[in-house]
Amino acid sequence: xxxxxxxxxxxxxxxxxxxxxxxxxVVLDLSNNTGGDVDAAVFVLGWLLGEAPFSVKDMSTGAMSxxxxxxxxxxxxxxxxxxTVLDKNLYCLISPVSFSCGNLVPxxxxxxxxxxxLGRTSGGSRPPAHGEPCSRSPAPCGCPSxxxxxxxxxxxxxxxxxxxxxSRTSMTVPR
Numbered sequence: 001x002x003x004x005x006x007x008x009x010x011x012x013x014x015x016x017x018x019x020x021x022x023x024x025x026v027v028l029d030l031s032n033n034t035g036g037d038v039d040a041a042v043f044v045l046g047w048l049l050g051e052a053p054f055s056v057k058d059m060s061t062g063a064m065s066x067x068x069x070x071x072x073x074x075x076x077x078x079x080x081x082x083x084t085v086l087d088k089n090l091y092c093l094i095s096p097v098s099f100s101c102g103n104l105v106p107x108x109x110x111x112x113x114x115x116x117x118l119g120r121t122s123g124g125s126r127p128p129a130h131g132e133p134c135s136r137s138p139a140p141c142g143c144p145s146x147x148x149x150x151x152x153x154x155x156x157x158x159x160x161x162x163x164x165x166x167s168r169t170s171m172t173v174p175r
Contacts, residue, residue, distance in 0.1 A: 005040035009047050013073045016085055026085050028105075031093040031119055035100025044105055046071030049112050050084040090115040 016023045028048065045052030052069040070079040092115050094106045109115035 005036065006043055009044060010073060010075065013047065013083075013085065016088065017074070017082070023088065025089045025091065027091045027093060028109075028115075029093045030098050030102045030106060031095040033098050033102030035102050038101055038104070041101040041105050042069045043071045043073075045069070045108050047073045047084060048086070048090055048109065049114060050081070050086055052108065054108075086114065092117050094119040094121075096120055 012026075015021065016026060026048075028044070042052050042054070046069050050070065052071075053066060054069070055064055055066040057064050071083055072079055073083040076082070090109075092106050092109050094103075094117055098106065106117055110117055
């Protein structure tokens with residue numbers, strides 16, 4: 001079994017979309033994810049939503065830049081409906097331990113209104129340091145046991161792989 005996010009998603013996609021697959025529900029577990037690679041987050045969003053739009057606003061000028069990403073999950077070199085699981089019931093598990101990209105992904109999923117979030121409010125953008133208490137969790141966060149999330153944290157994703165399976169279109173709108 002692959003130990004990186006992209007490999008796990010590609011393998012899961014093969015199983016979910018195989019002929020006569022009985023799978024109707026897809027659950028993405030980010031409940032123990034303290035963050036990771038933004039490229040992996042974009043890939044996951046492209047897989048679940050078909051398109052992963054990201055907007056950034058320059059606070060000094062008001063200019064807005066939007067990039068839309070799609071992922072070639074089935075590796076056929078075509079960005080199409082066969083690269084997503086939008087025809088399934090989609091769920092994402094979150095918890096106070098979810099931080100950074102582990103929080104970015106659920107926020108984008110919630111905004112899409114195509115995925116049901118389950119669990120407790122995520123932790124935000126920065127995980128507590130090792131042993132530092134988390135105000136949203138009864139136990140200290142940041143310990144090694146809460147930082148292992150092989151199901152979503154990219155441990156060895158390469159930019160070459162990511163570049164070949166993610167498409168991006170961008171536009172900047174001045175204000």
